[in-house]
Amino acid sequence: MLRFIISLWASKLCLFLFKHTGRERDDRPGILALRLCPDFLDRVKKPQLVVAVTGTNGKTTISNLVSNILNLEGKKVAYNTWGANYKAGQARCLLDAVSIFNRPTKDAAVVEVDELLSYKTLPWIQPNYVIVTNICRDSIRRNAHQDLIFSRINEGVSKLPNATLILNADDPNSSFLGENNNKRFFAIADQHADVFETNVSDFPVCPKCGTIPVFNYRHYRAIGNFYCPHCGLKSKTGDFIGTKLDFDKREMLVKEKDGEFKYPLVSDTIFNAFNIMAIITLFRTIGYSPEVIAEHIKHIKLPENRVACEDLGKIKMYTFSAKGQNVSAASTVFEYLAKEPSKKELILLLDEHYGDDPNIETITWLYETDFEYLKNENIKKIIVAGQRYLDYKLRLRLAGIPVEKTVCVFDEQTIPDYVSTDGIESIYVLHDVTTVLRAKKIKDKIKEKITNQ
Known part of the structure; x- marks a missing residue:
């Protein structure tokens, strides 16, 4: 006691x-x-x-x-x-x-x-x-x-x-x-x-x-x-x-x-x-x-670390938790995005990072997750960045997603350079629960780029 x-x-x-x-x-x-x-x-x-x-x-x-x-x-x-x-x-x-x-x-x-x-x-x-x-x-x-x-x-x-x-x-x-x-x-x-x-x-x-x-x-x-x-x-x-x-x-x-x-x-x-x-x-x-x-x-809303939306005029920008390494959560979000009718670009930030540790979790989850859903016509571009970008690149190819619709890079800081707004109605930044702050920084940079155009 x-x-x-x-x-x-x-x-x-x-x-x-x-x-x-x-x-x-x-x-x-x-x-x-x-x-x-x-x-x-x-x-x-x-x-x-x-x-x-x-x-x-x-x-x-x-x-x-x-x-x-x-x-x-x-x-x-x-x-x-x-x-x-x-x-x-x-x-x-x-x-x-x-x-x-x-x-x-x-x-x-x-x-x-x-x-x-x-x-x-x-x-x-x-x-x-x-x-x-x-x-x-x-x-x-x-x-x-x-x-x-x-x-x-x-x-x-x-x-x-x-x-x-x-x-x-x-x-x-x-x-x-x-x-x-x-x-x-x-x-x-x-x-x-x-x-x-x-x-x-x-x-x-x-x-x-x-x-x-x-x-x-x-x-x-x-x-x-x-x-x-x-x-x-x-x-x-x-x-x-x-x-x-x-x-x-x-x-x-x-x-x-x-x-x-x-x-x-x-x-x-x-x-x-x-x-x-x-x-x-x-x-x-x-x-x-x-x-x-x-x-x-009527007076409650979803937590912002799970989903948030900003209206940037002609484009709406969303941050959306998709839980990397979690095949059920990621597949459910992918199905929603395929059905959501707006013309969109997706940014995937689903790698797990713990400091400078390069040992990110097993990649088997990529092959059980339904990346095939992302072939939908309303998804105009998919941008992937992070240490596992080449694994994502291969998985997107195996899912049948055309190479011209994907951008796969190592450096997350370059993501805004690849975002385009022509003919786009929404941008979704999908992040793991461990990458909320990183996703917010990327979103803020994209927002700055769009508002300065």
């Missing part, structure tokens, strides 16, 4: 100094807390409401949106807006939610949880609600295989007998989590969309009998409604179902046991519609009315 008290006081002092020296977005107070007391996460008191968010893709987006809605409700919320989801970030988050006497000072905490470590951290955090966004193909080196991630999350939630899981019924992997937990499911009905075929194998066989599953419909990749023709295993039924999505009006109808209600959408992407469905399901389960939730969604 004495060790925890020393850890709490020392790390609270560290947090105070960091906040008052412009370094609030820093995990080092959490690192200090864990070094002084390794079981800090277990010992620190939690607010009355704790929401944990885990899964492969969408954790930071959903965590931000949940936190924003709680703030709009007048709640004091502890949350790391920059997506720190390892133990140090979680300790930093919960450290901000207690006094030096270990008494809760916040009404709620929204804790982003790394899916690979969830089996350890979820039991320490003891959330009231766990949102699992999805489980799908990710980095081979970091997360190995989706079955491993399923087992890790399942082990974690099995130790939370009082928690309610918020699960995506249209995800054939994560929807079968938590056999003994309370669960609420969300889904989106068949929108009769033109869904591209994919290289990404998120759900190759039935987990019960090994038979190849059949999909009644898909929204993208393996997100959709399936059944097994051999053993009869099938998708879960949603408690909250998005019945009609209107991306032009940015709204959707959601059916539940109490009726059908209209909610706003925060973007024109199907994957963000699923994020909004998760949020609706969470707050309806907590007890908020559809009207209150809908009103709050």
Whole structure:
């Protein structure tokens, strides 16, 4: 106990100094807390409401949106807006939610949880609600295989007998989590969309009998409604179902046991519609009315480190997180860009960089990701830069993308030199989560070039 008290006081002092020296977005107070007391996460008191968010893709987006809605409700919320989801970030988050006497000072905490470590951290955090966004193909080196991630999350939630899981019924992997937990499911009905075929194998066989599953419909990749023709295993039924999505009006109808209600959408992407469905399901389960939730969604927006747009007159410039080394995230973004009708140029900044370390992750993910989607006629040019530029050059050739549509260079600083605006309506800078600042610098240089023309 004495060790925890020393850890709490020392790390609270560290947090105070960091906040008052412009370094609030820093995990080092959490690192200090864990070094002084390794079981800090277990010992620190939690607010009355704790929401944990885990899964492969969408954790930071959903965590931000949940936190924003709680703030709009007048709640004091502890949350790391920059997506720190390892133990140090979680300790930093919960450290901000207690006094030096270990008494809760916040009404709620929204804790982003790394899916690979969830089996350890979820039991320490003891959330009231766990949102699992999805489980799908990710980095081979970091997360190995989706079955491993399923087992890790399942082990974690099995130790939370009082928690309610918020699960995506249209995800054939994560929807079968938590056999003994309370669960609420969300889904989106068949929108009769033109869904591209994919290289990404998120759900190759039935987990019960090994038979190849059949999909009644898909929204993208393996997100959709399936059944097994051999053993009869099938998708879960949603408690909250998005019945009609209107991306032009940015709204959707959601059916539940109490009726059908209209909610706003925060973007024109199907994957963000699923994020909004998760949020609706969470707050309806907590007890908020559809009207209150809908009103709050009108006033929230996607985090700028995931998607941002600037209107430069005749051209719109976007920065868009596409998660390098993550085949499911990159392929989903590529499909969206192929379908988005504007005439565009793409800039790919998907290499992972750690200082001057030239050892960037295995390139096998390039050959599972659907670069073939980028052959679409509305994509006029693709610019790639970074240490792996030659690997991208080869992959683009194998995808059938004409050589005259691509520019592949080593030096990222030269990217603006290759950007042209003739006949272009939009420019997308796609970046990895580790390259947000680099992408912003490139975007600012391109913006300067365009405004000076």
